[in-house]
Amino acid sequence: MLRINNLNVSYGSIQAVRNLSLEVHEGEAVALIGANGAGKTTTVNAISGTIPSRGSILYQGKEINGMAPHKVVKEGIIMVPEGRRIFPKLTVVQNLIMGAYVRKSSKKEVLQDIDRIYQMFPRLAERSKQMAGTLSGGEQQMLAIGRSLMANPKLLILDEPSMGLAPIVVKSIFTTINRIKQEGLTILLIEQNAAMALSVADRGYVLENGEIHFHDTAKNLRERDVVKKAYLG
Known part of the structure; x- marks a missing residue:
């Protein structure tokens, strides 16, 4: 459904996202995890058309990079932004x-x-x-x-849905996200809370300093030592 190839985003001399490629297939939930400042929100802002970027963003086979944000919405890509x-x-x-x-x-x-x-x-x-x-x-x-x-929405993008919330509330929010997923909605989930994100996702990408470092099934990422140490505690 969504395919990003070699996405690059810069703020002046600072390159926030470098040669990023990822895919989201119809009906699955994909987590993009990483620390604060890794480039996660920059990535979704590029998808939604609110910031300029270089590279290809294909949605249902159609190039949407450079498309106005309101047109991206009309295509069926809806984002729940960071900060609500x-x-x-x-x-x-x-x-x-x-x-x-x-x-x-x-x-x-x-x-x-x-x-x-x-x-x-x-x-x-x-x-x-x-x-x-x-x-x-x-x-x-x-x-x-x-x-x-x-x-x-045809594709729902959730940007840091757990931010600033108490653990019991986070659990409730992710229970709902899982319910939405079970109903068949395609989801791209952007999260610092890797444990919660990978608990509902089918696959995941680990973003560090604007680059994808790991990509695997959510189950395999949860079991990977380097991911455990850096993100799962």
Whole structure:
């Protein structure tokens, strides 16, 4: 579904991503793990079209490198950004409705999907009329994921979904990510929390200093000594 070949991204004289290549096949979850500053968010920003890059980014066989961000979204690539970036002065339900803006759906279909999100995240149903900015960090992450699902993505990119959350909340978020995966949605998961990421992923890539150092099945990466020592503790 997604194939990146020799991606390079520079900020002035600093090369943040170097000759990066990876693939995400339809229906699988792929984890891109690495320490803070490894180039993970830069990679997904290049995919989404928000920063310039060199190299090839093929999505369903179509070159999207250089495509405007709103057109990337219309192609079906939806990102839950680092830091969540919900609309704080809109209610929970208004945030969810905003997620459906790219769709050509009836009001009835949108409301049905909101109900589906509420079933997935009952806490959001309890706070549907509450201003999103007053939610806890975990609730905001639930809302960010729910809002992204309202767009009916073909490829869902999750950028650091565990960031800043308590361990019990992280576990809940990853349980939901695994549920979404089991429903057949293709996922690219960007995470510092390698243990959680590899627990739900089919395959993984380890990014260090802007370069892919390892690529294997999630199971093999979990058992690899160098990955254990550096990322799994």
